[in-house]
Structures are given as structure tokens and as C-alpha cells.
Amino acid sequence: MQPDISVKHLNKVYADGFQALKDINLDITPGEIFALLGPNGAGKTTLISIICGIVNLSSGEVKAAGHDIVRDYRKARESIGLVPQELNTDSFETVWDAVSFSRGLFGKAPKPSHIKKVLKDLSLWDKRDNRIMSLSGGMKRRVMIAKALSHEPRILFLDEPTAGVDVELRRDMWEMVRHLREDGVTIILTTHYIEEAEEMADRIGVIRQGEIILVEDKDRLMSKLGKKELRLQLHSPLEKVPGELVLEPIELSDDGYELIYTFDSQQEQAGVARLLRTLGDIGIDYRDLKTRESSLEEIFVGLVHE
Numbered sequence: 001m002q003p004d005i006s007v008k009h010l011n012k013v014y015a016d017g018f019q020a021l022k023d024i025n026l027d028i029t030p031g032e033i034f035a036l037l038g039p040n041g042a043g044k045t046t047l048i049s050i051i052c053g054i055v056n057l058s059s060g061e062v063k064a065a066g067h068d069i070v071r072d073y074r075k076a077r078e079s080i081g082l083v084p085q086e087l088n089t090d091s092f093e094t095v096w097d098a099v100s101f102s103r104g105l106f107g108k109a110p111k112p113s114h115i116k117k118v119l120k121d122l123s124l125w126d127k128r129d130n131r132i133m134s135l136s137g138g139m140k141r142r143v144m145i146a147k148a149l150s151h152e153p154r155i156l157f158l159d160e161p162t163a164g165v166d167v168e169l170r171r172d173m174w175e176m177v178r179h180l181r182e183d184g185v186t187i188i189l190t191t192h193y194i195e196e197a198e199e200m201a202d203r204i205g206v207i208r209q210g211e212i213i214l215v216e217d218k219d220r221l222m223s224k225l226g227k228k229e230l231r232l233q234l235h236s237p238l239e240k241v242p243g244e245l246v247l248e249p250i251e252l253s254d255d256g257y258e259l260i261y262t263f264d265s266q267q268e269q270a271g272v273a274r275l276l277r278t279l280g281d282i283g284i285d286y287r288d289l290k291t292r293e294s295s296l297e298e299i300f301v302g303l304v305h306e
């Protein structure tokens, strides 16, 4: 299957000589939700802006829906909807007019049925005759998405879609993004809320100092790099980790009532079984046992600080 976005050996050096992107290679598959994670200044916006034709590339090749973004700019751009980080919505226009106008910018003939569907999908239909400036922040954000979808793009970029929105609205946005995917839209989002990537993404790319350091299926990433923790609450406190267990990745809590065993998801079964057997052999009783998996956030922090 031809990727919806194909980036090959992409480099970006800004006019001041700063190299913001270094040999980026990335393919985005049709219909996936791809989350691009990286610390501030890693190059996320630069990468998105190049794919969307807002910033010029220095070298390399980028295609969107099979069209080269330099040689075939119009076709490439037409296939993309972009919801930028900055809200640009201090407008006297009505929601309906603004969204219809955006479609016109791509040279597409008016299609009120599509505008109506987009506004309904984004719960903006009741607000269609309201001026944008009179809407709440959350509604304005929806208008930005509606504008980005007005010309029926097959690829949607969301740059920090939920920055500064409250938890409830964030959940609404996630729901909306899932619906878009069900409609067949390919979605690429950048986010600082790692929980957002964990919740939504099929695949995750991590960018650090202009380089993509990892691209991985989310579930595989979490099972590959994630750690699990097993906490055993003991009946009576221990003074130190028993000699039989000192070679294991095990710690004793300060009060002596808890043994904490950390293990890779892959080693799981053998290690835990051995541990529990040993505890039985040496007569240590526990009254409760809890496991915890590391979150994507912990994995991410580990990756970017390596």
C-alpha cells in the first residue's frame, strides 16, 4: 500500500544556520493515527510545516498522497488538512461562512452537504450562524478543525490539538478524532500530553533534537520498553532483602512491609513465578500483591533523556 505521507532523507537548515531536522525518514500508512512526540524545540512543528508546504525543505523528498510537495504542491496540499497550534479565530464571520470560505481557498466547488456534515460531526451545527468571535475557546478549536476538513482532505494534521483545553473537551476531541479515522482520514498529531498518544495512537514516533529516534507500534513499544512492577505486601516487616533474593531486581520499602520487584514485560512469567516460589520456600508470607505497568510517559521520559 502506498503511504499517505512519505518522507525521505529530509533535512531542514533555517536561514540562521540552525539544523532543525536531520535526515528524517518516515512513512505514514493510510487510515492510521500517528502521534509525533518530542520535547519542546525537537522539530515537530518544523516537520509538519514542511509537509504542509508552509516551510521550505533544505534537502530530501516529501510526498503527500503520492504527490511531491515541491513539484506537485497544489495536489499535495489539497490532500492535507492542517489544524495549526495557534488559534486564528478573532473573526466577525459566521461559522458557516468561515468553513465554506476555507473550502474555496483550495479551489474546490461549493458543497454545502459536506460543510453541513462537518459541522454536524463537530457539534457545530447549532452554532453555524454565530460569529466565531462569540464562541467559547473549545468551540473555536472545533471551528479550526472544521476549516481543516472543509476541502475533504484524506490526511489531517493536528498540531497540539488539545493544548490548553479542559479534560472534558479533550475527551470530546479524542472521540471526534476517532470518528474521523472511522471515516478513513489519516491522522497525524503532535502532543505534549503523552496520555493523549497512549489513548489514541496506533503508532508513535519520537523526535529529539531534529532526529527521529524511534517509530513503533504503540502496543509493541509499551511491551518492549515498558517495565512492570510487582508489589508484595508482607504480613510482617523485613529488615533487609533476604539473601536468596539479593540477585533479583528487588527492593524493600522503607517500612519493610513491601517487596518491590521490577521486571521487563517480556521476562514476566519466568521471573515472577521464580520469585513467588522462592518466597514460599523461605517462608515469607504476603497478604496482597499488586502489579503496575509503566505508562507511555515514563517510557518517553526515559527515551528523550538517554
Ligand SMILES: Nc1ncnc2c1ncn2[C@@H]1O[C@H](COP(=O)(O)OP(=O)(O)OP(=O)(O)O)[C@@H](O)[C@H]1O
Pocket: 014, 015, 016, 018, 020, 038, 039, 040, 041, 042, 043, 044, 045, 046, 047
Ligand atoms: N524560523 C526559524 N529560524 C531559526 N530556527 C527556528 C525557526 N523556527 C524554528 N526554529 C528552531 O528549530 C527548532 C525546532 O522548532 P519546532 O518549532 O519545530 O519545535 P517543536 O518540536 O514543534 O517544539 P514545540 O513543542 O515547542 O512546539 C527549535 O530549536 C527552534 O528554535
